[in-house]
Amino acid sequence: GVSRGGLVPAAILARELGIRYVDTVCISSYDHDHQRDMSILKAPEHDGEGFLIVDDLVDSGDTARQIRQMYPKAKFVTVCAKPAGKELVDEYIVDIEQDTWIEQPWDMALSYIEPVNRKQK
Numbered sequence: 001g002v003s004r005g006g007l008v009p010a011a012i013l014a015r016e017l018g019i020r021y022v023d024t025v026c027i028s029s030y031d032h033d034h035q036r037d038m039s040i041l042k043a044p045e046h047d048g049e050g051f052l053i054v055d056d057l058v059d060s061g062d063t064a065r066q067i068r069q070m071y072p073k074a075k076f077v078t079v080c081a082k083p084a085g086k087e088l089v090d091e092y093i094v095d096i097e098q099d100t101w102i103e104q105p106w107d108m109a110l111s112y113i114e115p116v117n118r119k120q121k
Contacts, residue, residue: 002027002067003042006055008106009079013054025053025070029063038062040070048074056104058092061085079104 001010003026014022026041048071057080058064064085067076080102081092096102 001025002053002055002063005057005104006053006078008104009056010054013052013077019052025067027063027066038066040066043070046071048072051075052077054078055089056080057096057102058082058085058089061088064088 001007001022001024003024007024010022010024013019023044025043027038027043028041029038051071051074053067053071053074053076055063055067055076055078058078059082061084064076064078065088067074068088075091076089077091078089079092080094080096081089082096082098082100084098086092086095
């Protein structure tokens with residue numbers, strides 16, 4: 001999975017597909033909601049043969065382009081894809097407009113919500 005955004009979807013896919021060995025490529029390109037210069041923090045040495053690379057989002061395509069250069073033989077999937085980057089991934093689930101900022105559920109704080117039947121009393 002691509003750290004950090006791709007870690008949750010990678011864990012879910014690994015569980016569902018019975019994959020026991022999971023590694024990460026760590027690329028830093030965001031400070032919460034602002035894109036900045038890319039920095040490769042950790043990258044397995046390999047050409048990507050047999051790899052399934054998972055990320056939460058392909059946006060501008062900068063991170064995806066870097067990953068494609070590092071792992072040309074890998075299959076690359078994302079949960080969400082924006083127009084500028086979607087041609088760089090093999091599969092994605094949801095189309096997102098380029099100017100839309102998304103918050104992933106795993107990036108949000110959880111809070112208790114009273115059940116509807118208790119609110120009516």
